[in-house]
Amino acid sequence: MGNKRILIAYGTRYGSTEEISQEIAKTLKEKGFEPELFNLGKGKSKNWPQLDDFDGIIIGTSLKINSWKKQVKSFLAKNKIKFKNKKLGVFTCGAYAIAKPSEAKEDIAKRLMKNYELEADIYNAFGGILDFSEDSKIGRTGQLALKLAGKGFSQDKSLKIDMNGRNDFRDWDKIRSFAESFADKL
Numbered sequence: 642m643g644n645k646r647i648l649i650a651y652g653t654r655y656g657s658t659e660e661i662s663q664e665i666a667k668t669l670k671e672k673g674f675e676p677e678l679f680n681l682g683k684g685k686s687k688n689w690p691q692l693d694d695f696d697g698i699i700i701g702t703s704l705k706i707n708s709w710k711k712q713v714k715s716f717l718a719k720n721k722i723k724f725k726n727k728k729l730g731v732f733t734c735g736a737y738a739i740a741k742p743s744e745a746k747e748d749i750a751k752r753l754m755k756n757y758e759l760e761a762d763i764y765n766a767f768g769g770i771l772d773f774s775e776d777s778k779i780g781r782t783g784q785l786a787l788k789l790a791g792k793g794f795s796q797d798k799s800l801k802i803d804m805n806g807r808n809d810f811r812d813w814d815k816i817r818s819f820a821e822s823f824a825d826k827l
């Protein structure tokens with residue numbers, strides 16, 4: 642596999658997708674690859690990395706009001722043709738994956754990627770952080786929006802959510818195993 646380069650391009654608002662991307666990079670590095678992290682929300686699109694330099698690309702986005710981060714959508718639209726001859730991995734981070742993991746995964750694969758006429762080699766949907774604590778980065782309005790969006794979760798009795806605290810639903814084993822499966826495809 643020697644020194645294959647992998648770009649991990651992601652969109653994040655509060656940093657949880659960034660930490661997932663960092664864990665993926667760490668796993669790939671341990672497997673002998675050269676991962677490079679790129680936050681699509683920083684800087685101008687003209688400074689985005691050139692895909693020709695990479696053997697594989699992983700794209701990650703957090704979800705907000707059922708949507709991918711805007712820059713991630715632009716990145717997909719801009720590079721559509723170039724992805725076609727590369728190994729491509731896609732993941733989302735959000736509340737959807739906590740309540741309905743298989744539907745969340747199917748959605749990326751079938752519904753969302755279809756908008757770009759793209760198919761990735763590997764997909765996954767990871768749970769994110771639901772922070773209802775006093776010092777939450779999402780603020781009061783964000784918490785209200787999330788509570789409304791998350792009404793469905795409360796119907797799932799097996800799911801323990803602290804509606805006054807910080808809930809970190811990121812499953813690091815699942816995240817590492819996604820990175821390993823991607824590595825195996827290269």
Ligand SMILES: Cc1cc2nc3c(=O)[nH]c(=O)nc-3n(C[C@H](O)[C@H](O)[C@H](O)COP(=O)(O)O)c2cc1C
Nearest residue numbers: 653654655656657658703706707735736737769770
């Ligand atoms: C206002 C708001 C709206 C959200 N809407 C969704 C949503 O529609 N679907 C979902 O799966 N997660 C949703 N989430 C959960 C976030 O995706 C989750 O908090 C994630 O960890 C954020 O990732 P980031 O820190 O990388 O931005 C929402 C969170 C906030 C604060």
